[in-house]
Amino acid sequence: MDLFSRTWAALRAAVAALPDEDFAKPSGCRGWLVRDLVCHLVIDAQDVLITLVTPASSPVTHDAVSYWAVSGSLPSGDDPLDALIVRLAAAYEDPALLKFHLDDVGAAAGRAADLADPGLRVSTQDMVLTAGDYLSAYVLEWTLHHLDLVAGVSSVAGPPAEGLARTREMLEKIAGAVFPESFSDEDVLLVATGRRSPTEAEAAELGDLAARLPFVLG
Structure with a gap:
């Protein structure tokens, strides 16, 4: 949970x-500008707030690793929620408003x-997860974003x-694969x-694992 707080604070500070x-520059998320990504982080923060006040009485079904589903297909941009994020981000117009909203909701999620x-x-x-596992799962979300x-x-x-080291550890467990030690986190x-x-050299090091890429998490 401490790592959740550190990675979330670092991400919010970077946006600020x-x-x-x-x-207006492209982000590392396929089809999204930086403003779209920041708008998505606002939604993420809302999800954290909602989940932490949605207690469950039934047994735990997932942990920080099994929380994530894996697909081999990269996002196409056709998902309705992805399209909504783009429209919402554009509606802010002034980046200062988007920064303010993330700071406001994001700080509340952190508290x-x-x-x-x-x-x-x-x-x-x-x-159903423990709050600790749920927040641990979000270390991966914050780090990738x-x-x-x-x-x-x-x-x-x-x-x-x-955060990079923990996310690599989680990703390897999710994928059921260990990446070469020569690769940085x-x-x-x-x-x-x-x-x-991967570069040609990286693909050679990955061997058969290269054919299983990518591991798209959702």
């Missing part, structure tokens, strides 16, 4: 430091996470090293999730 002109009982069972998307944020901009810092996350293609 973005110059206005960077909001709720700090106050949550890690053993509390919560319900989301027809799953932090990489998406800085993919097209150089003005802000990337995700914390401990960042390279594993970018290549494994299809955010970039």
Whole structure:
């Protein structure tokens, strides 16, 4: 849960430091500008708030790893929610308004996470998890989207090293595969999730694992 707070705070600080002109640049999320990604983070923060106040009485069904579903298909942009995010982001017009909304809702989500009982069972998307596992799952979400944020901009810092390491560990468990030690944590996350293609040298090191890429998480 501490890592949730650190990775979330780092991502929000990176957004707050973005110059206005960077909001119109492409992000690392396929088909999304930086402003679209930031709008998605607002929705994510709302989801965290909603889930932490949705207690469950039934047994736990998922943990931080099994929370994630894996697909081999990269987003096409045709998903109705993805299209809605783009329209919502455009409606903000002034990046300062989008920054303010993320800071407002994001700070509330961070406080709720700090106050949550890690053993509390919560319900989301027809799953029951402990609050601790739910927040741990979001370390992956924050870290990947932090990489998406800085993919097209150089003005802000990337995700914390401990978030990268934990996300790599989770991704390898989700995928049931271990990536070569020569790959940095960042390279594993970018290549494994299809955010970039492996180089020829990387593909050679990956061997049979290269044919299983990408692992698209949702």
